[in-house]
Every structure is written in structure tokens, then in C-alpha cells.
Amino acid sequence: MPRNPTRAVAIGSITIGDGNPIAVQSMCATHTQNIEATTKQVSNLVAAGADIIRIAADTKKDVEALAKIRSQTKANLSVDLQENYRLAKDVAPHVDKIRYNPGHLYHHEKNKPWQDKVKFLVDVAGENDCAIRIGVNGGSVDPNKAAAFPEGDSISPMLASAFDHCIFLDNLGFTRYCVSLKDSDPSKVIELNKRFAAERPDIPLHLGVTEAGMPPDGIIKTRIAFEQLISRGIGDTVRVSLTLPFDRKGEEIEAGRKIIADIAAGRVRSVVDYGLKSLNIISCPSCSRVENEAFIELAHEVKAMTEYAADYAVTIAVMGCRVNGPGETDDADLGLWCGPKAVNLKKGTETLGSFRYTEILPRLKQELDLIIADKTKSPAN
Numbered sequence: 001m002p003r004n005p006t007r008a009v010a011i012g013s014i015t016i017g018d019g020n021p022i023a024v025q026s027m028c029a030t031h032t033q034n035i036e037a038t039t040k041q042v043s044n045l046v047a048a049g050a051d052i053i054r055i056a057a058d059t060k061k062d063v064e065a066l067a068k069i070r071s072q073t074k075a076n077l078s079v080d081l082q083e084n085y086r087l088a089k090d091v092a093p094h095v096d097k098i099r100y101n102p103g104h105l106y107h108h109e110k111n112k113p114w115q116d117k118v119k120f121l122v123d124v125a126g127e128n129d130c131a132i133r134i135g136v137n138g139g140s141v142d143p144n145k146a147a148a149f150p151e152g153d154s155i156s157p158m159l160a161s162a163f164d165h166c167i168f169l170d171n172l173g174f175t176r177y178c179v180s181l182k183d184s185d186p187s188k189v190i191e192l193n194k195r196f197a198a199e200r201p202d203i204p205l206h207l208g209v210t211e212a213g214m215p216p217d218g219i220i221k222t223r224i225a226f227e228q229l230i231s232r233g234i235g236d237t238v239r240v241s242l243t244l245p246f247d248r249k250g251e252e253i254e255a256g257r258k259i260i261a262d263i264a265a266g267r268v269r270s271v272v273d274y275g276l277k278s279l280n281i282i283s284c285p286s287c288s289r290v291e292n293e294a295f296i297e298l299a300h301e302v303k304a305m306t307e308y309a310a311d312y313a314v315t316i317a318v319m320g321c322r323v324n325g326p327g328e329t330d331d332a333d334l335g336l337w338c339g340p341k342a343v344n345l346k347k348g349t350e351t352l353g354s355f356r357y358t359e360i361l362p363r364l365k366q367e368l369d370l371i372i373a374d375k376t377k378s379p380a381n
Contacts, residue, residue, distance in 0.1 A: 002233040006204040011131045012076030012096035016236040017204035023237040024256040025052035032062045048250030058082040063090045070094040083107040092128035099133040102161045103140040122174045131176045134165045138183035180206035184282045186225040197234045204236035211282045218242045280315045295320040295338040
């Protein structure tokens, strides 16, 4: 396959970019403080062939747990700092890569410039032999960047944020980093990464369709994006983000390797236009940010309940946490973002209310029926 001439970035025992094999990674779905379960999941992902495994850390207790997990595995570990960038100094000695989201830096020390926070992260990474991933996500774009572009343009602020952070790291003399530009819409993932790679072909890219959903739909969405990017030489490491039970997370690795192998062998099945006039359910991958495992069962129940609406162009988003939930559901016709005890139902950007897990399906059906009725009456549909 053709490959972009990206620079080499070492992550533990592997190197991405510079013509090296495309690395396949996943993220632990267990709660980090559950040391036994998380260590077991790391082992299972390694057995499935994971090159890099990401673990979330949002508190000091998470860091303490991750240190114990590190002592029990030689896997290449990446830490997802969530909203608390200041934990980097404590967690860096135990991982091989630090992932931060430019859109989350404002949550702590709001009066401190983002440049100061990123310099702190770069210094920590340099001192601890860590790589960095600049992880830009469509559901949590830097508010200042989003405000600088017309409403409805989600691509430009994401690219601007990524370019600004790359330039800043370059100016600090730190080049051991990669970038990800993720969204739940495969067409946006394709557009984002094509435009970024055209401007910065030197920087390794981490590819993924976030909140891709359940198999097989989630694999199909991801395949569409990967086929159209990897076949153009774009992409140095990938993650297939699927909503799966904890003991099946290894399927993300299997799916990623199969997609790469199919592309290499010319078995490409992309559709040019993803905007099909049919039901689209997006759901986030089961990861350690999920605050109630009932979310996973709910996502499957939503898929089963809505089968009768398969021929209608309606998007339903089922999100498992507060991090991506509120933002990712804004663009859906109907959105559910799941908290520890209740599910928040949205219609576009409008919040309709909070419902118990046992109450949400009938109310969701009611709202879906109203949307279908409107579409049936509309001459455009």
C-alpha cells in the first residue's frame, strides 16, 4: 500500500510512521480502579494482538491503580487524561504515551493559557520518555475555536485546533507526537484526515470513527473511513471503536487487522456517499468512562426497538458518558446520553428530560414516531 512519508514516533516497543506497519490499538472498557479486571483486559487485548492499549485516568486514585496495572504488564500503555491535564506528571512514569484533548484543556485552571498547559505536558513527556497524541474530537471541540467559525462548520475548528497544537509542539522542539481527528460521521473523518494530511504529511495520524456503534454497523462505518484514507496512504495507527461487552473488546483488534488486510489485498467495499436515506444509530465504544454498564444493554435495545424505522433517514445517538455525550448528541435527531442512574433524552440540541433506564425506550419511540410522521408529511421526503 502507498504510505504518506510521516516521521517516526516511538511508543514503547513499537514505532509508528516512517513506513512502519500500521499499529492497531484499543482502550480498556473496565474501570481503571478495578485493578484485577483492568489487568485482565490488558492481557486479553495483548493476546488479541493489540499494539497499544489506552487506559483512562481522571483522578489520583486512577493513577495509583494504573501504577499497579503497569507493574503487571509489559504492554505498550497510553493514558487518556480526560479533563485533568495536571495528572500527567504522576501518571507519565507508568505509560508510553500521553493522550490529551485540546477541547478539554479549559476545564481546569481556566485563566491559564492553553499554551502553558501544553508546555507542561510536553515537559512531562520528555522527562518520562513518552510520546504524545493530540486527540481532537468532534464532540468536544475547543469552545474558542468553535466560536471563530460559522455555526454548522464542525470541520474547520477541529483542523484549526490540530494545526495550532502541532505548530506549538514543533516550536518547542518536540516532534514525538501523532494526531487524531475523530467524529462519529465517517464522511467527516475522511474529510478531516485528508485535509490534515495534505497540509501536514509529515505527522503520523491515528485513525478512528468515534462512537461507531455495535457490530456489524460500527465495523462498516469504520471500514468506510479506513478504506478511503489508508488506500491513499493516510494513517499510521488505528482503532475500531465498538460498543461491546468487556470480555469481547479483543474484537476491536480483530476488526482493525481484517480491515487493513482487506485494503492491502484490494478487497475494498466502500460506498462513495455515506448519506443514505436510512436509519443511523451511533453509539460510543464501551470504555472506562462509561458510568453505568446498563448503557451497553440499552444501546442494543435501542437498535432492536427501532428496526421498524429502518427506511427513514433518522439519526439516533446513544452515548455512555458525560465526556462526549452532550456534544455528540447535538447533531443527532434524537440523542441519549447515559448517566449513572438516568438517561438524558435530547431532540437535536433541545433537552427533553431525564428518564430512568426502565422508562427511556417508550419515550424514545414516542419521539421517533413524531419525527417519522413529520417526514411522511413532508413533500421532500
